[in-house]
Amino acid sequence: MATTSGTRLDRTLGLTSVVLFGLAYLTPIIVLGIFGLIAGASGGATASSYLLAMVALLFTAYSYGRMAVAFPVAGSAYTYVRKCIDSRIGFLAGWAILLDYLFLPMVIWLFGGLYLEAEFPSVPLWVWILAFILTTTALNIIGIKVAARANFLLMAFQILVLVLFVALSAAEVIQRDGGSGLVAAHPFANDATTLSVISAGSAIAAYSFLGFDAVSTLTEETKDPQRTIPRAIMLVALIGGGIFVLVAYTTTLVSPGVPNPDTSGTLALDIAKLIGGAFFGSIFLAGLILAQYASGLAAQASVARLLYAMGRDNVLPRKLFGVLHPQYRTPVLGLLLSGAVGLLAIWFDPASSTAFINFGAFIAFTLVNLSVVAYFMSQRNASVTLNPMAYVVVPIIGALFTIWLLTRLDSRAITLGLVWLGIGVVYLAFLTKGFRTAPPEMEFAETAETTTEPVHGG
Numbered sequence: 001m002a003t004t005s006g007t008r009l010d011r012t013l014g015l016t017s018v019v020l021f022g023l024a025y026l027t028p029i030i031v032l033g034i035f036g037l038i039a040g041a042s043g044g045a046t047a048s049s050y051l052l053a054m055v056a057l058l059f060t061a062y063s064y065g066r067m068a069v070a071f072p073v074a075g076s077a078y079t080y081v082r083k084c085i086d087s088r089i090g091f092l093a094g095w096a097i098l099l100d101y102l103f104l105p106m107v108i109w110l111f112g113g114l115y116l117e118a119e120f121p122s123v124p125l126w127v128w129i130l131a132f133i134l135t136t137t138a139l140n141i142i143g144i145k146v147a148a149r150a151n152f153l154l155m156a157f158q159i160l161v162l163v164l165f166v167a168l169s170a171a172e173v174i175q176r177d178g179g180s181g182l183v184a185a186h187p188f189a190n191d192a193t194t195l196s197v198i199s200a201g202s203a204i205a206a207y208s209f210l211g212f213d214a215v216s217t218l219t220e221e222t223k224d225p226q227r228t229i230p231r232a233i234m235l236v237a238l239i240g241g242g243i244f245v246l247v248a249y250t251t252t253l254v255s256p257g258v259p260n261p262d263t264s265g266t267l268a269l270d271i272a273k274l275i276g277g278a279f280f281g282s283i284f285l286a287g288l289i290l291a292q293y294a295s296g297l298a299a300q301a302s303v304a305r306l307l308y309a310m311g312r313d314n315v316l317p318r319k320l321f322g323v324l325h326p327q328y329r330t331p332v333l334g335l336l337l338s339g340a341v342g343l344l345a346i347w348f349d350p351a352s353s354t355a356f357i358n359f360g361a362f363i364a365f366t367l368v369n370l371s372v373v374a375y376f377m378s379q380r381n382a383s384v385t386l387n388p389m390a391y392v393v394v395p396i397i398g399a400l401f402t403i404w405l406l407t408r409l410d411s412r413a414i415t416l417g418l419v420w421l422g423i424g425v426v427y428l429a430f431l432t433k434g435f436r437t438a439p440p441e442m443e444f445a446e447t448a449e450t451t452t453e454p455v456h457g458g
Helices: 015-026 035-041 046-070 076-084 087-119 125-141 148-177 195-209 212-221 225-254 264-312 332-346 350-381 388-407 411-431 445-449
Strands: none
Touching (some): 015 225, 035 225, 035 350, 046 225, 087 264, 225 264
């Protein structure tokens, strides 16, 4: 990132600071927000689904680290694919990322609304969703941003809630089954467990990991970034995954088996009340809603600025998207469009909406892995020797994992995702006059500067 004045940022961040930033970006409490969905999809083997997702995405995290070293600039998957493979394929990678950005606020608001509806059933879901959209959009239009210090305080509160949740879950299990109840296999496997159902759960669980590559935006503020940034990306995925597996394990000990589909979206709230009573249930709900609200605020700001960057660079119509509000200096049209898309949450169910988001992520992850291989080939042609294990074997495994997870998504999500990609291909043909010219290049500097808040579900 560069400052608007053109001066370079101070390299003051060490590995610990960068990892903490990445963990804040993941929003760790989301593991409880979608626990019921994964339990339903995995046949109760939630811990296995998270473990498989972590292992699969560690290969992709390694590829992001290789690319962050080679191209220490903002833009992430779009930049890597454009520079290593082809500008047109890079555009489609950016189009897939746009799917994540554009619909992520909708998913965040949907989960927040579901938990509030479960606690206050007399208030319809659409009221909560509309309240999220209106307040978040208004705050983003006038330029309110969550301070970095407040974000780390929020993360600390989330970790506190998670620690209490795990401790109370353990106490519940000990009281019910004795100390031996803490050691069990059923969170990982049971009579109904198959690789197929575990992988289906992993395809949803990957939602919790979205944003592990966000630390690459801190490249110019990090000491020894070529060493620190790749390590930080791996550590964020590993530590975040460890948290997710632990929480999923202890939560499954309390509530084993497959949940009722009608209540799976808010199962964690019922468990919180079971293990800690109404008081802890209120604390849990407050922590989850606060995290979802802050994430929705940042996610909407991010997509609006991405749309602004695309408009400014003539990837989207400049007169519509490449302008800022004259008083607030914010991309109002992008914010309003994000809010309008958020209204779709009223008709989406949690499983399909989460899978829809993951479709774009898996496409981008696959292309990043392939970019590493393409980079290896280009460097070999330039007589530069790179380690084939690091630049060929690992990314190919990562690509195979992400393609496999993509095929395990909800069929409706795959259909909608393919429709989205089809629209992108048609638009690309228009931009490039039938694919004969290179598409306009997007500059992500301003976008990167606005995405230092935790975004999640990502």
